[in-house]
Amino acid sequence: MRLREIAITVKLAACLPLPAQAHVSEQGFVLLLPTGVYSAAGVAAVALTVLALFVLPGATVRDLFAHRALAARAFARTRQITSLAALAVLIFLVYLGFFGPRDPLSNLMSLGFWTLGWMAAVSLAPVVGNLWSWINPWTGLYRVLGPLRPIVALPERVGMWPAVVLLMGFAAFQLADIAPDDPARLARFVAIYWVATFAGMMLCGPGWLRHGELGTAVFSAYASLAPVRFSDPAGAGGPGWRLLAEKPMPAAGIFALCLLGVGSFDGLNETFWWLGTIGVNPLEFPGRSAVVGQTLAGLLLACEALVAVFALTVWMGLRLARADTGFGTAFGWLALSVLPIALAYHIAHYLTSFLVQIQYSVAALSDPFARGADWLGIEPFRVTTGFFNSIDSVRVIWTTQAGVVVLGHVWSVLLSHRIALRLFGDGPRTALATLPLSVFMIAYTMLGLWLLAAPKGA
Structure with missing residues (x-):
């Protein structure tokens, strides 16, 4: 690989326009860095983790996710205040969306939702x-206006199915809508x-958020990977211990897999391979409106x-181990182990977009109405994409993305083994039950790293 080729490609990429999309992707980008070596090393790291788990005692894996209990704190009054404040901010953002600057790069409605919310906060x-439990714009007002008892009691079997439907609808808006970043839209x-x-809250009470509010579902899922939790059940331990502390809601596993599926397709549908399919x-992309159906x-x-492939791996594992655990139980628990992978893809996929759009967000915060104000005193302020114009910085960015993806897979392998120990106990049965799942995760590592390095043209 000649450095001159790399330099030309990076400079061309730096000259491409960077609109404030749900993610910045309306661009052609061909990465000519020697990514094969890094990808092979990443896959090897995940494979070695899998092999290590076959010889490590179960107690060692249990210790990785052990935790100690802490005194729970509700912060109910504080959460009410922050929720009302978040509602006020949301009203201001919606106002800006309708009456503020039309350029998504200058409007805090678009930048706040996609950059500060979807990219950064998640x-x-x-x-x-779970930052969302503090800043969601409903609970504060509900405490003021809501009924003492819900009018309709949602049965627990509803689970997270409404959230699954909402996630797919949100993904459709994000990936297929002709202008998801348009402020008014x-x-x-x-x-x-x-x-x-x-x-929904007025009808079903605050419990509606657990079942049918997408922000609550997404933040709760990823916050379950946090090492510390202050609300009940409070504790501190290895990242992911909370997944083992509570029985998963119905469809929680489906929701986790859909998070991963949405993130994976978000990367896939930009590649030359998908566009050719x-x-x-890919070099003459006709616009989103021409590919809505395909998307x-x-x-x-x-x-x-x-979901089908993951279900097959679980079924094969149960057959190999001759386990008595029911398929539904095993699937529901083991599917949660993909959350670190979904999170890693989310971070890696949006990293380059965030590096650019956070600069536009700072500029918009200083001048929210695009009238030449300088509330933050940052002028002269210029958005730069110069880090795309250097081989060294592009290498750092890509290796950071690849490292995050590999770390997410290693984390998932460890977590899946810990869940398997819970389901099947110590001994060879756990190793056999997780063998197909381990192969799946190694293969998915290859896919994830390929998605990062693949040429993109939409």
């Missing part, structure tokens, strides 16, 4: 915990969603295929 959930989407969710020239079909197929 990625921080395993570190800071996004403001309308958010306003309708807020009203519908608050109506649907008959689109929706691909999204649905990706999630269905992932």
Whole structure:
């Protein structure tokens, strides 16, 4: 690989426009760094982790996810205040969406939702915990206006099925809508969603958020990987211990797999391979409106295929181990082990977009109405994409993305083995039950690293 080729490609990529999409991807990008070596090393790291688990005693794996109990703290009054404050901020953002600057790169409705919310806040959930429980814009107002008792009691068997449907709808809007970053369009989407969710709470009580509010579902899922939790059941331990502390809700495993499927397809549908498959020239992308049907079909197929393949690995594991554990129980628990992979894909996929769009967000915070104000005193401020113009910085960015993906897979392998110990106990039965799942995770590592390195043209 000649350095001159790499330099030319990186410079071309740096000259491409970077619109404030749900993620910045309306661009052609061909990565010519020698990524094969890094990918092979990443796959080897995951494979070695799998092999190590066959010889490590179960007690060692249990210790990785051990935790100690802490005194639970509810912070109910504080959460009410922060929720009301978040509602006020949301109203301001919706106002900006309808009446603020039309450029998504200058409007805090678009930048706040996609960059600060979907990219940044979600990625921080395993570190800071369930931030959404503090800033969701419903609970504060519900405590003021809501009925003492819910009008309709949701049966527990409803589980997370409403959240699964909402996740697929959100992904369809994000990936297939012609302009998901348009401020007015996004403001309308958010306003309708807020009203519908608050109506659900007024009808079914605060429990509706657990079943049918997407932000609560996403943040709760990723926050379950955090090492510390202050609300009940409070404790501190190895990242992921909370997944073992509570019985999963019905469809929680399906939701986790759909999170992974959505993230994977989000990367796949930008690649030259996918565009060629649907008959689109990646260097002459005709626009989202020309591929809405293909995108929706691909999204649905990706999630269905992932659920089916994962179910097959669980079934094969149960057959190999001759285990008495029911398929539904094993599937529901083991599917949660893909959450670290889904999180890693989320962080890696949006890293480059975030590096650019966070700069636009700072500029918009300083001048929210795009009238030349400088509330933060940062002028002269210029957005830069210079880090895409250097071989060294591009190498750092890509290796960071690859490292996050590999770490997520290693984490998932360890977590799946710990869950298997819970289901099947110590001994060869656990190793046999997790063998197909381990092969699945090694293969998915290869897929994830390929998605990072694959040429992109949409």
